[in-house]
Amino acid sequence: MKRIFGVFVLLLVATSVFCGNPKYIFYFIGDGMGPSHVLGTEMYLGELQGVIGRPQKLCFTQFPHSAFVTTYSASNGVTDSAASGTALATGTKTKNGRIGVDTEGNDIYSVAWAAKEAGMAVGIATTVCINHATPGAFYAHNISRNNYHEIAQWMLTADYDFYAGGDAKCNDAQRKELYDKARDNGYTIARGYSDYQAKADEAKKMMLYQKEVAEVIPYTIDRTSDDLTLAQITEAGIDFLYNKKKEGFFMMVEGGKIDYASHSDDVATVFHEVLDFNAAIEVAYEFYKKHKEETLIIVTADHETGGLVLGYKGDYSLNLKELQHQKVSIDVLKEILHAQGETTWGEIAKTVKENTGMDIRDSHPADEAVTITHELANKVAWEAIYDLYRKAAISWASGNHSGTFVPLFAIGEEADEFHGVMDNTDIPKTISRIANFDKKKSKNR
Numbered sequence: 001m002k003r004i005f006g007v008f009v010l011l012l013v014a015t016s017v018f019c020g021n022p023k024y025i026f027y028f029i030g031d032g033m034g035p036s037h038v039l040g041t042e043m044y045l046g047e048l049q050g051v052i053g054r055p056q057k058l059c060f061t062q063f064p065h066s067a068f069v070t071t072y073s074a075s076n077g078v079t080d081s082a083a084s085g086t087a088l089a090t091g092t093k094t095k096n097g098r099i100g101v102d103t104e105g106n107d108i109y110s111v112a113w114a115a116k117e118a119g120m121a122v123g124i125a126t127t128v129c130i131n132h133a134t135p136g137a138f139y140a141h142n143i144s145r146n147n148y149h150e151i152a153q154w155m156l157t158a159d160y161d162f163y164a165g166g167d168a169k170c171n172d173a174q175r176k177e178l179y180d181k182a183r184d185n186g187y188t189i190a191r192g193y194s195d196y197q198a199k200a201d202e203a204k205k206m207m208l209y210q211k212e213v214a215e216v217i218p219y220t221i222d223r224t225s226d227d228l229t230l231a232q233i234t235e236a237g238i239d240f241l242y243n244k245k246k247e248g249f250f251m252m253v254e255g256g257k258i259d260y261a262s263h264s265d266d267v268a269t270v271f272h273e274v275l276d277f278n279a280a281i282e283v284a285y286e287f288y289k290k291h292k293e294e295t296l297i298i299v300t301a302d303h304e305t306g307g308l309v310l311g312y313k314g315d316y317s318l319n320l321k322e323l324q325h326q327k328v329s330i331d332v333l334k335e336i337l338h339a340q341g342e343t344t345w346g347e348i349a350k351t352v353k354e355n356t357g358m359d360i361r362d363s364h365p366a367d368e369a370v371t372i373t374h375e376l377a378n379k380v381a382w383e384a385i386y387d388l389y390r391k392a393a394i395s396w397a398s399g400n401h402s403g404t405f406v407p408l409f410a411i412g413e414e415a416d417e418f419h420g421v422m423d424n425t426d427i428p429k430t431i432s433r434i435a436n437f438d439k440k441k442s443k444n445r
């Protein structure tokens with residue numbers, strides 16, 4: 001009996017050594033990505049093939065494990081990205097507006113920080129500015145998400161290996177000072193993907209931004225070949241962090257502009273952002289296939305944005321294929337319209353038709369002259385986008401965030417730990433537990 005017990009103990013020890021402990025952890029956060037953002041994208045792809053359903057599934061919706069996640073903050077039933085980012089990063093609920101501090105104002109530390117202390121290489125990436133709420137929650141501590149300049153300084157204090165996305169949001173002098181300090185702290189700054197490729201081998205730590213100074217990477221629907229994609233950022237992050245040869249890596253990748261487009265009720269732009277996010281996850285999935293026993297990929301969202309509903313009133317139909325006629329985001333449509341300056345109503349109508357497939361509402365003679373002001377450009381663009389989503393049978397109930405569940409998808413080592421109804425604070429706690437960060441941290445001391 002004693003001997004059997006001994007073998008049993010040995011087996012237990014063996015399993016705890018050889019099972020679990022994902023070495024490569026991807027934490028994907030679709031900002032504002034609710035269930036309808038995900039399913040809507042798939043059903044849009046379906047309609048483009050003339051099918052009702054999901055003939056072309058996203059990579060991450062095929063992951064074997066999934067959960068519902070609650071997102072309310074300590075102060076509000078509907079969270080903002082600061083409180084939800086803090087919950088997803090640290091496992092502690094806080095008040096809306098706060099980054100990496102609890103309701104009492106104490107600094108709280110993220111799972112990325114725990115990964116670093118456990119000896120892992122760490123990367124933080126986004127499509128919006130690198131000192132925005134979601135990325136900030138993984139390295140900074142500030143009472144207000146709006147203290148962008150102060151939040152940016154924390155990047156250097158956290159001293160992670162890789163930061164990528166739009167530039168730091170601050171004024172030009174502050175940005176210069178920040179990057180001078182970053183270089184002094186051993187960071188290489190790359191602008192654009194080819195610049196990254198040229199500099200990566202020599203770099204100790206990396207900041208990868210858009211080619212031109214820009215707070216955000218343009219919407220997927222508006223991009224040119226010079227703009228970074230989230231897939232390129234993820235590719236660069238994997239390449240850079242893997243070659244650090246540390247005890248594995250932890251990488252947070254945010255699809256930040258799903259939220260932006262949802263605040264603008266711009267559903268075609270939303271679906272393109274979800275596809276960009278999915279393309280980044282495909283890159284991680286390719287890595288997973290080569291390192292199956294050691295990799296964990298989690299995909300979730302910080303909250304739902306827009307109160308997006310697939311359907312309008314009672315007619316039981318969707319008409320998502322109409323969205324294919326939209327060629328630019330609402331923001332760029334406004335710019336194109338405004339740039340026309342002294343023009344005619346006929347020219348305005350032509351621009352709207354070319355970029356959205358829609359007719360304008362104002363019925364003026366085509367040759368009637370008009371000076372297009374910012375106000376008029378905004379009104380015309382908004383009406384076209386509104387009419388288009390109505391035609392597609394889409395509803396936006398909130399205009400801001402909503403308090404609904406967000407989805408979670410997981411694959412890889414110990415991914416079955418993510419299931420059922422979870423709170424957003426459970427996610428980083430679960431990652432820390434299964435990756436054994438506490439034990440590894442003490443080993444590293």
Ligand SMILES: [Zn+2]
Nearest residue numbers: 032081259305
């Ligand atoms: Zn938002």
